[in-house]
Amino acid sequence: MILTARGIDVVAEASDGAEAVAAAVLHRPDVALLDIRMPGTDGLEAARRILAQVPGCRVIMLTTFDLDHYVYAALSAGASGFLLKDVTSAHLAAAVRLVDTGDALLAPSITRRLVERFAAGAPRPAPGADGPALHRDLAPLTPREAEVLALLGRGLSNTELARELTLSESTVKTHVARIFAKLNLRDRAQAVVLAYETGLVAPGGAD
Incomplete structure (x- = not known):
């Protein structure tokens, strides 16, 4: 999906995690959209590297219900939210604007379903x-x-x-x-x- 929306400029695209990190370091985007599953460096590791090397950048992870056990890991990596891959362009644009203002994209219903279900597998005291x-x-x-x-x-x-x-x-x-x-x-x-x-x-x- 190519995001085209008023007030949002796509400064770079990447085909894998390593390219995404390099592009983020070069272009210093306000928001990065990352697929959890990418060749080579996966989206979770790419998110960690981008957040460490590009202060102020915020990350939205793209996932599917088949991969939703990665959601907790994505949040732990520093992502500001997550979206399903079948999200509409309008919803995606709204999400980018939302996290750019400093909020997090955590729809209550999705949070309860996903985080409650899989947090049991996360490291805890x-x-x-x-x-x-x-x-x-x-x-x-x-x-x-x-x-x-x-x-x-x-x-x-x-x-x-x-x-x-x-x-x-x-x-x-x-x-x-x-x-x-x-x-x-x-x-x-x-x-x-x-x-x-x-x-x-x-x-x-x-x-």
Whole structure:
């Protein structure tokens, strides 16, 4: 699919992961679209290298339901979101604009289905170490902020958070911003990963 949309310029295309990394380093794009499966260097490794070598670049991974066990790994690699390969051009353009503003492309329904299902296979602290790890990673948060982070980990949007906690959306946004600042998180994608890795949210625990 070739992306053509007003206000979006395609600065380079690549046929494999190594070319994608080289193109990103050369052209310094704001957003990179990467297929998880690419010849040679795969999309996950390409994402890690691009994010390390091109500060400020944000990555969207393309996947299919047949490959959705890679979603957690993609988020852990630093991707700002993921899309299915059959996404429309209009949706793809909207996604690029979204992550370019600093948000993450984590549709709540997709997040719950994919991350909940496969996070169980991701590295997590041993049972005996859950307490210390949880305390160390989340100690800066207030009880309310920890509650908000847990709901973020379940994939809830700001609107859903506001409804769940009986708060205004502006208050929810303030809590989310403080969580990101305290834990040095870039976006909601990293918040989801952290919520699982600290044990704040358990796979299968969402509705």
